Structures are given as structure tokens and as C-alpha cells.
Amino acid sequence: MLRSALGAAALFAFLAADAGAGYCPRPLHRATRLIIVTVPDMAAVKATLHTFVRKSPAARWERSGLPEPAVVGSTGIGWSEDFDHLARKDEPIKREGDKRTPAGIFRVAGPFGFEPSKLKGYVQLSRGKSVCVDDPTSLLYGKIVDKSLAKSVQSSEDMGAVPGLKRGMIVDYPARRGAKGGSCVFLHVWEGEGVGTAGRIALPEERVAVLQQWSGKGFTAIAILTEEAAPRFKGCLPLESATSRSDQPAVVPLPHPRRAHKDQRAEIAR
Numbered sequence: 147m148l149r150s151a152l153g154a155a156a157l158f159a160f161l162a163a164d165a166g167a168g169y170c171p172r173p174l175h176r177a178t179r180l181i182i183v184t185v186p187d188m189a190a191v192k193a194t195l196h197t198f199v200r201k202s203p204a205a206r207w208e209r210s211g212l213p214e215p216a217v218v219g220s221t222g223i224g225w226s227e228d229f230d231h232l233a234r235k236d237e238p239i240k241r242e243g244d245k246r247t248p249a250g251i252f253r254v255a256g257p258f259g260f261e262p263s264k265l266k267g268y269v270q271l272s273r274g275k276s277v278c279v280d281d282p283t284s285l286l287y288g289k290i291v292d293k294s295l296a297k298s299v300q301s302s303e304d305m306g307a308v309p310g311l312k313r314g315m316i317v318d319y320p321a322r323r324g325a326k327g328g329s330c331v332f333l334h335v336w337e338g339e340g341v342g343t344a345g346r347i348a349l350p351e352e353r354v355a356v357l358q359q360w361s362g363k364g365f366t367a368i369a370i371l372t373e374e375a376a377p378r379f380k381g382c383l384p385l386e387s388a389t390s391r392s393d394q395p396a397v398v399p400l401p402h403p404r405r406a407h408k409d410q411r412a413e414i415a416r
Contacts, residue, residue, distance in 0.1 A: 170382035171229075171251040171367075173318075176203055178364035179210075181254065181333075181357070182383060183347055184373050188237055188249070189222040191342040195349060197360070198384055207384040210360070216349040218247035220342025223370060226250035227327045228320060232378050242282055242326040245345050247370055251379070253318040254333070254366040257358040258290075258305075260312045266362050269316070273306030278330035288321025288329035303330060310335045310343070313354045315361060317347075317368060333357065333368070 174180075180198040185191075195216040198207040224238035224246035233239060240248040256267030263270070269290065277293045279286040281301040296302050305311050314334030321329040328345060336348035347370065369383055376383065 170379075173251055173253040173367035174203075174382055176365045177253075177367035178202065179361055179366040180207060180383075181361075181366065181368040183216060183218065183247075183368065183370045184376065185218060185223060185371075187222070187372055187374070188224065188246075190372075191217050191220060191222065192340055193218050193347070195347075195353075197357075199364070209384075214349065214353060215339055216347055217336055217340065217342055218347055218370070219245045219345040221245045223247045223249045223372070226252075226319070227322050227325050232375065234375075240328045240345075242280065242328050244328070245342070246328075247343070247345050247347060248319055248328055248331060249370050249372070249375070251367060251369045251382075252320075252331075254361050254368050255316040255318040257313075257315050257362065258311070258332075259314065260306065265358055271306040271311060274304060276305045277302040278305055280329045282323050282326040282329075284323075287323045288319065290316070290330075310337060310348060313351055313358070315354070315358060 178200055180200075182196040182198070183193050184196070185193045193216040194213045196213050197210040199210045200207050221244060222238075224240035224244060225233045226240050226248040229250035230239050238244075238246060240246050256269065257263070257265045258269040258271055260271055269276075275293050276290060277296050278290045279288065279296055279299050279302045281287060281299040284296075284299040286296055286299060290305065293302075293304075311332065311334050314332045317331040317333060319328065319331040321327065331346055333347045333349075333354065334343075335351045335354055336343070347368075369379070371379070
């Protein structure tokens with residue numbers, strides 16, 4: 147009963163808040179860059195990725211480039227525990243190993259990849275050394291650590307051995323050990339259009355490269371949700387432009403308009 151009351155109160159706060167109020171999810175309080183990933187329904191794999199910028203956290207969001215195709219988990223998306231009060235009947239909650247991408251609003255923590263880079267906050271992955279712990283019984287659950295520190299864990303992912311992680315960004319997802327709420331969430335390189343992930347967001351490598359550069363220019367948040375669920379964050383997200391039916395995903399990846407004549411990958415590697 148108490149949980150229901152608290153959930154109703156939180157939902158009212160989200161719906162009643164305007165863009166300048168304090169009820170929006172915390173990652174949006176400082177964000178000047180925003181990625182919104184929408185799917186038609188919670189079982190969908192094909193997604194649309196939208197990007198927005200604003201001059202300050204008090205300013206209005208403006209589109210940054212055209213919508214573009216992306217993919218999410220191979221079984222769709224599921225609400226993160228932090229946002230499960232927004233779940234409607236029969237909408238799934240994210241759990242470890244369910245191959246669903248967590249729905250909600252999170253911070254984008256920083257870029258990573260196989261090659262050296264001077265990008266701010268960049269993490270270079272090494273095969274057999276850089277692992278992400280997905281063992282819910284471990285205190286390291288959801289953390290990227292050196293394999294030498296994870297000798298006692300029951301399960302971890304060798305990130306340097308996963309081709310799709312050759313370029314990506316870390317999503318600061320709150321891994322809950324007790325709830326087994328999922329771990330190791332990234333935005334990374336896809337295997338192909340329509341091919342789902344292990345529970346992450348993916349798109350073409352050249353687009354990941356652009357987003358790595360773009361997100362490094364300001365505090366970046368990412369929202370992952372269905373088109374139908376977007377209004378539940380009314381006042382927090384630029385909803386009309388994010389879900390407009392007239393905005394169709396680009397058929398092929400398009401470079402950022404201000405960087406159209408530059409080789410993104412070459413610039414990152416220098």
C-alpha cells in the first residue's frame with residue numbers, strides 16, 4: 147500500500163513538473179546534451195536515436211542532427227528499478243540476463259574502445275584484462291575493473307574480446323545487486339540493423355564515433371523509453387520533437403552537420 151502511494155506521488159511529480167522544476171530525473175539537472183532512444187513498444191528491437199543540445203540546464207532543448215536508426219536488447223526494453231513506479235500493467239522490469247535494455251533516464255559516463263584516444267575520460271579496453279562484472283553476488287557488480295581484481299567473481303565479461311565494444315560509451319546505470327537489476331550497460335557498435343544486443347544500445351560505428359566526440363562537449367544524459375511512455379516524463383524531455391511521426395530515421399548514417407567534411411575516426415585516434 148505504501149509502495150503504491152509513493153509510486154503515485156512520484157508519478158504525479160513527473161507529470162506536474164515543468165522543465166525548470168526539480169522533479170525531473172537527476173541526470174537531467176546538469177545535462178546540456180541529451181540522447182533519446184525510443185522504441186515502438188517494449189518488445190521492439192529496432193529503435194530511433196535522437197540528439198538534443200541546450201546552452202545551459204535552464205535553456206530549452208534544440209535538436210542536434212536528424213533521427214537515426216539504432217537497436218536495443220534482443221528482447222526489447224524493461225523498466226529500470228529506479229523507474230519501475232512508471233511501469234504500466236504487463237510492462238517488464240529489467241533483470242540480469244534478460245537481454246532487455248533498461249528503460250529510464252541515466253547519465254552517459256564516458257567513452258571507451260580498443261584503440262588509444264585522447265578523448266576526455268576515455269577508457270582503453272584490453273583483451274583478457276578489462277572486464278565488467280555481471281555477478282550479482284559480487285560487490286563489484288556492474289563495475290569495469292582489471293581482471294586481477296575480479297578473480298573471485300562467478301561471472302564477468304571480457305570487454306576486450308567483444309567486437310561490438312571496439313568503440314562505445316558507458317551508461318551510468320545503477321546496478322542493484324539485491325534486485326539483480328542488470329549491469330554493464332553501454333552504447334556501442336551494432337552487428338547490423340535489426341540485430342538486437344545483450345541489453346544495450348547499438349548503432350553504426352561511425353555514428354558511435356560522432357557521439358563520443360559530441361557527448362564530450364557537455365554533461366550528457368540518455369533517455370530510453372517507448373514512444374507511448376514518453377509522456378510520463380512530461381516537462382522533462384523535448385517530447386514533441388522526439389516522437390514526431392514526421393521525423394523518420396535516416397536510411398543511412400549521416401555525419402553531424404558541423405563535422406560533415408572531417409574523418410571522425412581519424413580525428414579521434416590522433
